[in-house]
Amino acid sequence: MRRFFRNILRTIGQNKISYIGAVLIIAMGALIFTGMTNFNIIFEEKCSEYFNQTSFADVFVEVTSMPKQKVSILEDIDGIDDSFGRLEGNMRLLRDGETKVITIHAMAYSPDDNMNKLLLIPEPDNMSDTDIYISKKMCDIYNIQSGDEITVIANNKTKKLTCRGIAYSSERMTSTADESATSPDSSVFDIAAMSTDGLEKLLGAHGEVTNLGIKLSDGVAYSDVRYSIEQMLKPYSVVSITERKDQESFNGVTEEIDMYNLIISVIPTIFMAVTVFMLYIVLKKMIDKDRILIGTMKAFGASNMEILTQYMKQAVVIGIAGGALFLIPAEMVGKFLFIDDAIYFNLPDHTYTLHISSWIISILISLATAIISVYLGVNGVMKINPAESMRAAAPKGGSFKVPAVLGKLLNTRQKIGLTSMLRNKGRSLIIAVAVAFPFSCVAAFGSYNILVDKMVNDQFGKIENYDIKVKLTELIDRNDANDILRNMKDVYRAEAAASYSTLMTAANHYEYAPLMVLNNNSETYRIMDRYGKYYEPRDDGLIMSHHLADKLKVKTGDIVKIECNDLTYTNSPVEVPIVQIVEDASGMYSFINGEGIKRYFPVTDKVNLFLITADPGKTDSIKTQISKMRSISFMFTQVDQKKSYAEMMSTVVLTMNFLAIFSIFAGVLMIYNIMGISIRERKNEFGTLMVLGMTKPEISEIIIFEQVINFCFGILIGLPWIHAWSRIIEFAAGSDTETITMQIFPIMWIAALLICIVSTVISVILIIRDVFNMELTDVLKERE
């Protein structure tokens, strides 16, 4: 059978394009699959390595202040193995000519830290009191180098420190300033590390700690010890207690991994499935062309097994080539996504390791696909008896005749085209699928980054519509705030509001979430749902984001208990009803107005936020005025917020862009290949028509007429696919705090349509040329 295999090989040689197409199609599926799988595996690996390496705690407590030597009393609680305390505090970084308010969150470092260890690079051997290690991003943004002197204001004193390197904290892989910030932004807030002595002196907090870590014994759950911890730490004024899974850094990473697990388990699988289907079609068609030869071989006594074996060799080559071809680009995609995420999450280790196992999986999947496709193809031919397989297959689809009404509208060629299409419905369907797939992918995936732009603009334009947001260090009286704002220059519009970081409880569910005190008829900060409808804050209860309501398992009319040191002096929680749940796009907020605060809480209407819109072109003037104020914690500009919000979404945007781009490639390939094969398999038919005297333009007309109909059919079945893709994207890219409302933008409809039209037109032109290049005599020598 070596000679028979040689025939197969030479057949492949003659149909190079189709086979290369088949290999490329499967390679595309494998590329997306391997790239994204590897990215997620490696990201997960590096994160868990990081948590292990830094001895990540099980429970995290923030207190106002606590003597260091008292920390170990926690270990008296049954179920607590180990405890740890660290001093942390904010200071302001001063830069010459910088109008931004830059806050450094300094964390005390000691080589003996037994939990939540900080990673300093280079590793210090002897740290002096004025040495500081700063986050990589902040160093990059302000171009701070090792050995540079920096000026900070801490505890109302100006001090000079020397930067010695980079600090990483697994507790703060992303650092958000406080509840008033929408996303992490290292240009206004990030971490740093100092020696414990140095930081104690700087903050004037000798022997004190603010942040605790707790390790639980095996088998002990957080809920088992939560009460005891609360009781024991009551004297030190607990700001927050969180368990590992809710800890900001850990939760952020877990959500990212979960999201990618979802994206990976859905999207590349669908990609792979479509490519598997396409490969099957391509191979089956190639084998169908060989039916006469297979019949002849069988007449000569070759067994099914022998013939199958020869084709299997071909399957193995295609499968392995397809699985292996794009492994390098796949790793590049994986690495690209990984680095993007590693930067966002401040991972100290950016090394991207190769995972051979995923290579093997990719090769195995494509090998299995090729083998199954070839098996089904060959088997289809072999099931029929040899005498029959030596005749061309009769068209299925019965005896369709063009109805008389239509017959009057169409010319002969169009009737031939229509008849042949309807008698070979499978062929038309396959071409339509080849059009529908890229069309739907480009439209849906391509729309995602436009959607993110829109989400950013909704958040910072329709909801938060100001140039500068200022967070004060303390709550002040609303009238005083208004006085300050009135005395500022170049202000177009200004408003004071408040944000409280609270613990909300309903039944046995609880959540740390910001409570925003907003103004009625405000133009600077409003409540808006994802359909664009606005809501006014109320005094008779909370308006709550559905993300938070979902977490607390509450509905309109329910009561939540609110705890907050600034709102509930008595330490007893205050009960507030929920008057409205809003289907908003992002965040876990609840809202109330000043009257509501006075009504429910034992406090007066105080504020800690300034929302300022500058006169045109005067933003810098406002920034300068504010940076000179004393009691400012943070200052966020709209421009920076937009940027950091977009950065937060960037890895998913990148992923969707990759998918859109690859679906273009895969689409062009599929359209060209599938159309090519299904037209070329009819060479004899066209040859016969030519022998009968049909001209080239007339035959082209048949081909074009058919492809136009197939194309339109493809676009039509692409529509429900777009709908399906949209739901998948919403599902995969959404999170606990983010609801995606997919929408296909006109520009992407047009782009997707154009891409499909262009690839179809090019394919049809190339294929028609190919059909006419044939030697009529050759065709008629073959019997088909």
Place this chain on the structure above:
Amino acid sequence: MKEILRAEGLIKKFISGEIVVNALRGVDFSINEGEFVVVLGPSGSGKSTMLNIIGGIETITDGKLFYNDIEVHKLSKSGLTDYRRKYVGFIFQFYNLMPNLTAIENIELAAELTNNALDPKELLAAVGLAERADYFPAKMSGGQQQRVAIARALCKNPDLLLCDEPTGALDTKTGVDVLKLLLDFNQKYNKTIIVVTHNANIAYVADKVFYFRDGHIEKVVVNEKPLTPDEVEW
């Protein structure tokens, strides 16, 4: 003389949907080892169908077919494959050469399927195409392709050689050459050959002639003294 093939009441129906074609309506015959049999009959009378059944590439609707002791009508698919491989050689009207193999490779292909193959090169020379060994089928004339197909069939060295209009596409002289080749194979190795043809002249060289009509054998003529091809007026 030893009987090699016997058919008893062979029936073949082609059923496609509502339409039933009775291609064979009860065919009986007996063929002895080493006989050269010619099958004549009008188009559509069932000649090819019978040949395909004898060759084991078409199923039997009803009736019996014996090849020596083998009950062909009872063979399973793999049994039929084995039967074809061991005993049968085919020459098709439309050649059915592998388009991507050269002349010599097409013949070698058959050699790979059997243990007692004849020498491909010798056979190619015997059909007068030694110098065309490396030509692909598309570059050869119909007659040349048919001769390669014959060489391919002979190469397998089958005991039973089935030919469906082997000279249909050939000019008289080439046709006679092909016929000589077949007769040579028939006499030299004592092989049984069945030839379906529209050329009544070929009947003169046959040991036996089957006349087909409407799916059955209307008449069998036994030639006591077959002529040689050179004695026939073409």
